[in-house]
Amino acid sequence: MSRFGDATELRRLGDGRYTVDLDGDFGFAKALNGGYVMAVLGRAAVDASEHAHPVSTAATFLRTVQAGPAEVIVDVRKTGATTTSARVTLVQDDRPVTEALITTATLDAAAEPTFSGARPVPDLPPPGDCLDFADGPGDELKGFASCVDLRFDPAAMGWLSGAPSGRPEMRAWFRLRDPHEPDPFVLAFAVDALPPVAFNAGADGWCPTVELTWYLRALPAPGTLQVHSGGRLVADGWFDEETEIWDSAGRLVAQSRQIARLGR
Amino acid sequence: MSRFGDATELRRLGDGRYTVDLDGDFGFAKALNGGYVMAVLGRAAVDASEHAHPVSTAATFLRTVQAGPAEVIVDVRKTGATTTSARVTLVQDDRPVTEALITTATLDAAAEPTFSGARPVPDLPPPGDCLDFADGPGDELKGFASCVDLRFDPAAMGWLSGAPSGRPEMRAWFRLRDPHEPDPFVLAFAVDALPPVAFNAGADGWCPTVELTWYLRALPAPGTLQVHSGGRLVADGWFDEETEIWDSAGRLVAQSRQIARLGR
Numbered sequence: 010m011s012r013f014g015d016a017t018e019l020r021r022l023g024d025g026r027y028t029v030d031l032d033g034d035f036g037f038a039k040a041l042n043g044g045y046v047m048a049v050l051g052r053a054a055v056d057a058s059e060h061a062h063p064v065s066t067a068a069t070f071l072r073t074v075q076a077g078p079a080e081v082i083v084d085v086r087k088t089g090a091t092t093t094s095a096r097v098t099l100v101q102d103d104r105p106v107t108e109a110l111i112t113t114a115t116l117d118a119a120a121e122p123t124f125s126g127a128r129p130v131p132d133l134p135p136p137g138d139c140l141d142f143a144d145g146p147g148d149e150l151k152g153f154a155s156c157v158d159l160r161f162d163p164a165a166m167g168w169l170s171g172a173p174s175g176r177p178e179m180r181a182w183f184r185l186r187d188p189h190e191p192d193p194f195v196l197a198f199a200v201d202a203l204p205p206v207a208f209n210a211g212a213d214g215w216c217p218t219v220e221l222t223w224y225l226r227a228l229p230a231p232g233t234l235q236v237h238s239g240g241r242l243v244a245d246g247w248f249d250e251e252t253e254i255w256d257s258a259g260r261l262v263a264q265s266r267q268i269a270r271l272g273r
Numbered sequence: 274m275s276r277f278g279d280a281t282e283l284r285r286l287g288d289g290r291y292t293v294d295l296d297g298d299f300g301f302a303k304a305l306n307g308g309y310v311m312a313v314l315g316r317a318a319v320d321a322s323e324h325a326h327p328v329s330t331a332a333t334f335l336r337t338v339q340a341g342p343a344e345v346i347v348d349v350r351k352t353g354a355t356t357t358s359a360r361v362t363l364v365q366d367d368r369p370v371t372e373a374l375i376t377t378a379t380l381d382a383a384a385e386p387t388f389s390g391a392r393p394v395p396d397l398p399p400p401g402d403c404l405d406f407a408d409g410p411g412d413e414l415k416g417f418a419s420c421v422d423l424r425f426d427p428a429a430m431g432w433l434s435g436a437p438s439g440r441p442e443m444r445a446w447f448r449l450r451d452p453h454e455p456d457p458f459v460l461a462f463a464v465d466a467l468p469p470v471a472f473n474a475g476a477d478g479w480c481p482t483v484e485l486t487w488y489l490r491a492l493p494a495p496g497t498l499q500v501h502s503g504g505r506l507v508a509d510g511w512f513d514e515e516t517e518i519w520d521s522a523g524r525l526v527a528q529s530r531q532i533a534r535l536g537r
């Protein structure tokens with residue numbers, strides 16, 4: 010196994026129930042990372058399905074997730090030849106903390122797109138010209154930085170020095186330190202691994218995600234991922250964040266959108 | 274009331290249970306429209322909440338929805354001062370047919386955005402220069418056309434005459450015929466009211482939506498809505514579709530993304 014594999018490993022209790030020991034380094038003191046939680050829920054959904062991949066995951070974050078033991082409950086709602094859909098709930102202290110509707114299917118690793126949109130603009134500078142997350146200030150980041158190697162495009166990191174770009178945006182190279190090559194569960198983690206795009210539109214503080222939906226679009230090639238995030242509207246205490254992940258072979262492998270609260 | 278109001282009206286049975294009589298004109302023979310179903314689920318979620326608006330709706334379409342009686346079950350999963358989140362399920366013939374996680378909150382009609390992205394390109398031609406959905410071929414469209422006035426940008430309608438644009442796209446002016454001015458439930462309907470964008474990327478036939486998540490971003494002004502849809506990837510039997518709705522005051526009021534199966 011690997012660090013990430015261990016951190017998302019489920020013990021099957023039967024009847025769609027699992028236990029997991031959540032690793033506190035995949036997140037921060039305030040709460041574990043939502044993408045990490047989605048990776049755990051995705052593994053449970055696939056385990057309870059005849060299909061191999063979590064194609065669609067729509068997660069609602071009800072309460073903050075804490076490190077330590079949790080239960081995962083899978084309630085299959087439809088079983089089909091092409092897809093299976095289930096409610097998947099993470100439970101801590103007898104309360105639902107994250108709930109997702111997950112549809113599994115089996116993607117074809119050899120499928121070629123009939124249409125693929127343009128790559129996000131601007132492209133990322135080479136990793137050596139990017140800001141290393143591990144060099145960031147504060148001990149609070151050390152645990153997370155021990156799990157994942159993130160290199161940020163400096164053009165979208167002005168918020169760190171009080172000069173946000175004015176647009177909701179964030180871009181980074183992403184790889185697990187294990188090393189653990191990308192798979193669909195790593196993508197679940199990666200779609201929510203960057204700081205909130207609203208930091209570049211003047212927000213700061215804790216910006217809790219309320220809902221995040223991500224789609225697996227292709228099986229990722231080995232190597233470093235590119236994560237590109239933007240947003241369309243910051244208003245009335247809410248902002249959206251759209252993320253695309255492109256793999257080392259230059260393919261769009263995951264897309265997500267989330268809605269979150271502005272920091273308070 | 275209005276046609277749309279009647280078609281989404283719920284009878285409260287208590288304990289989070291409702292009945293509804295689904296209007297077959299809000300859809301086609303094969304299945305009712307997914308956006309219409311989301312409008313019904315959104316009304317139930319708001320009724321069961323202390324908050325006024327369905328801010329986030331993540332719907333999984335398990336089985337085709339048929340005209341006639343249905344039950345709606347709301348199971349509140351978290352109640353908070355700012356948001357309430359619930360599972361909302363449409364049941365027909367004792368089976369779940371659509372299931373959604375819906376988060377309600379109360380938006381401020383007077384809120385001004387601190388950031389708003391650019392309008393989609395290209396803009397729509399004036400309605401008089403657009404293709405009227407009601408002029409479309411076939412009796413199957415008549416019921417739907419009696420509910421909604423849709424005027425399509427001809428530049429993205431080449432698929433009708435066997436000349437698709439080659440890009441997943443679709444754009445239209447939208448208003449209910451009632452008349453019933455836009456509200457959040459009308460937006461739920463509008464985000465899924467256009468033909469699949471994949472028709473412009475060579476697809477045809479029945480393209481069932483598997484999952485659709487939409488966010489309410491502002492309360493819409495009275496008047497005609499602009500619906501802009503695009504997509505990023507068509508591959509391996511799947512395509513995504515992103516929709517933005519702009520109101521008559523020029524504001525982004527709703528955004529959605531769905532993943533659907535290519536027609537068979």
